[in-house]
């Protein structure tokens with residue numbers, strides 16, 4: 361209904377002449393005029409259509425005006441319908457009262473003054489129109505509220521399921537950096553609740569070494585409404601800290617004012633560890649190359665000095681003390697030569713690949729160590745089930761087993777048992793066939809805090825007696841054959857058993873010595 365849409369005015373009178381008069385009076389209002397010559401007719405109209413005002417004669421045959429008003433009011437739809445009574449005779453105050461009791465709205469006496477009747481009907485018609493409009497607006501408003509609530513509920517539930525499905529921890533904060541919402545992953549990771557986390561409690565979960573810097577960074581970005589990003593460890597419910605890349609974006613209203621911040625924390629612990637490992641291995645490889653260059657550069661002068669000391673010691677003009685110094689110097693030089701030989705041996709082996717028998721190499725190495733084995737009282741057991749023929753470089757393979765067996769012997773100064781096995785086997789993981797050599801000893805064992813370090817260059821527990829290059833070089837060589845070198849050191853009874861196991865594929869595409877340098881890590 362628009363503002364001027366006509367409303368229905370029902371005129372009830374048993375005299376057609378009067379109805380005509382009312383019609384003439386009310387026509388200028390432009391409303392729809394309905395006529396009823398009896399109470400029954402009036403009710404029929406009312407049941408069919410909505411009526412803004414009922415104009416009725418009080419005295420009518422069959423049903424009089426009051427009875428009709430009672431019947432109209434009984435119906436819930438018409439309880440508020442305006443009724444104007446017109447009466448020629450009953451115009452006492454009692455009559456008026458009777459009319460008002462029935463909820464009548466007005467009462468007009470005869471003779472009817474046209475302007476008065478028109479004015480009264482017009483007021484009620486307008487009132488009705490306004491009421492209808494108001495109702496309609498109300499309905500529209502209610503519907504809009506229902507629609508918006510539903511939209512909000514939907515977008516909220518979409519947001520929640522999205523926020524809970526992402527792999528990151530997510531949160532929303534007020535401009536004062538107090539957080540009022542976290543996604544489920546946050547609670548799963550931190551083991552906290554919203555109550556514990558409200559406000560600025562998030563600060564307690566940042567690693568104490570980082571919290572001041574993180575807070576300062578947030579405050580800086582918050583002050584200028586700029587996106588924030590930082591990397592720091594966050595406490596998890598298992599009691600450990602993990603590294604997270606954290607970001608937050610300002611969310612603005614239609615006027616561009618920041619109303620809240622939306623943030624995420626992405627777990628980058630593994631990435632960080634991988635980066636650190638890469639940096640470490642690059643550093644190691646660079647160190648390896650550098651060591652090779654230095655060894656190469658010092659090898660020649662070293663040999664010359666060594667020869668010079670040999671000649672010096674043999675010189676009869678030296679007194680005993682001078683000879684002792686010369687001997688000491690020569691011993692130290694021998695150690696130095698051992699280091700350079702280790703490194704150079706690894707870098708120089710670039711001859712042709714040949715068929716190598718690992719059993720022969722092992723026997724050869726044991727023979728080389730035989731004096732030490734005897735001196736230390738070490739019993740040797742050999743279990744070979746194959747000749748162990750592979751394609752490779754004999755010298756460098758010998759270097760590997762010389763070091764592994766040498767380490768085992770050095771680990772048993774008080775005697776023990778050295779067990780060497782050689783068998784055909786397949787590689788764990790790749791399934792490639794090849795040879796496996798295991799060297800076990802009953803020596804001092806490897807302490808758990810050293811297990812991660814023994815393959816590092818220069819890591820040695822032998823002080824001046826070891827360079828710490830043996831395993832590092834051995835691993836580099838075995839990797840060149842795409843093989844593996846592993847070890848275990850376990851307590852057996854009151855003693856320890858340490859076993860190094862080397863797998864070498866029977867047919868490996870062996871990397872060039874230069875490429876091998878890059879493999880050492």
Ligand SMILES: Nc1ncnc2c1ncn2[C@@H]1O[C@H](COP(=O)(O)OP(=O)(O)OP(=O)(O)O)[C@@H](O)[C@H]1O
Pocket residue numbers: 763767768771801803804805806810814815819820821822825826827828829830831832858
């Ligand atoms: N069989 C073993 N038993 C106990 N410890 C071992 C054994 N093999 C290696 N290790 C430990 O690993 C460290 C590193 O060994 P690696 O062969 O690299 O150097 P090194 O033997 O100390 O020196 P180099 O080999 O130059 O003489 C050793 O110092 C030792 O602590």
Ligand SMILES: [Mg+2]
Pocket residue numbers: 763766767826830831
């Ligand atoms: Mg060694």
